[in-house]
Amino acid sequence: MRLHLLLQKKLIDPVVGLLRQGITAEKIALGMAVGIVIGIFPVIGSTTLLCTLAAIALRLNLPAVQVVNYLVYPLQIALLIPFFQFGAWLFNIEPLPLSASQLIAMFQADFWGAIRQLWDTTMRAIVAWGLICLPAVTGLYYGLRPLLKRIDRKKPSPVLP
Numbered sequence: 001m002r003l004h005l006l007l008q009k010k011l012i013d014p015v016v017g018l019l020r021q022g023i024t025a026e027k028i029a030l031g032m033a034v035g036i037v038i039g040i041f042p043v044i045g046s047t048t049l050l051c052t053l054a055a056i057a058l059r060l061n062l063p064a065v066q067v068v069n070y071l072v073y074p075l076q077i078a079l080l081i082p083f084f085q086f087g088a089w090l091f092n093i094e095p096l097p098l099s100a101s102q103l104i105a106m107f108q109a110d111f112w113g114a115i116r117q118l119w120d121t122t123m124r125a126i127v128a129w130g131l132i133c134l135p136a137v138t139g140l141y142y143g144l145r146p147l148l149k150r151i152d153r154k155k156p157s158p159v160l161p
Contacts, residue, residue: 023061025148031060033140035068037133040076042083042125047076080125087124090131096121 038050051069055062081098088095096118098106106114 023064025151026145027060028064029141029144029148030058030137031055031064032068032144033137034058034060035065036072036075036140037136038065039069039072040079040129042076042080042129043122044076044080047073083125083128084121086128087121087126090128091124093124 034054035051038054039047041047041050047069048066051065052062054060055065077100080103081100084098085095103114106117
């Protein structure tokens with residue numbers, strides 16, 4: 001399937017559907033921003049629960065937050081090593097010399113052993129993520145809000161009897 005068709009089906013159509021249900025562009029923008037930023041949290045397997053908690057706490061549309069979370073999963077994987085490196089830089093230690101393929105091989109060979117081995121590295125990556133999460137949510141929110149308002153203006157008005 002072509003990328004634009006996939007984006008249309010998985011992202012744009014659901015957003016338009018939410019706008020038609022009366023959910024404001026601001027709430028959708030915040031939900032998308034939260035879903036993206038929590039979706040890149042550097043702990044694999046934790047983002048569904050974290051997005052659920054955030055959506056409940058912020059009174060956001062849970063399905064919308066989760067759709068965005070799932071869409072950014074490849075980005076979460078791609079950002080693991082940069083978060084590991086940023087965390088090492090923050091704590092002024094030498095980063096682990098890991099590539100993505102080495103990281104995958106570690107988890108495939110011994111999942112729990114890899115978790116034990118990467119515990120400190122992951123904790124530093126969480127601190128690194130924590131430093132970027134608020135500015136990232138803010139930037140995404142203010143970037144997405146005008147786009148969603150434009151889409152909202154283009155939606156057809158309901159036909160009254």
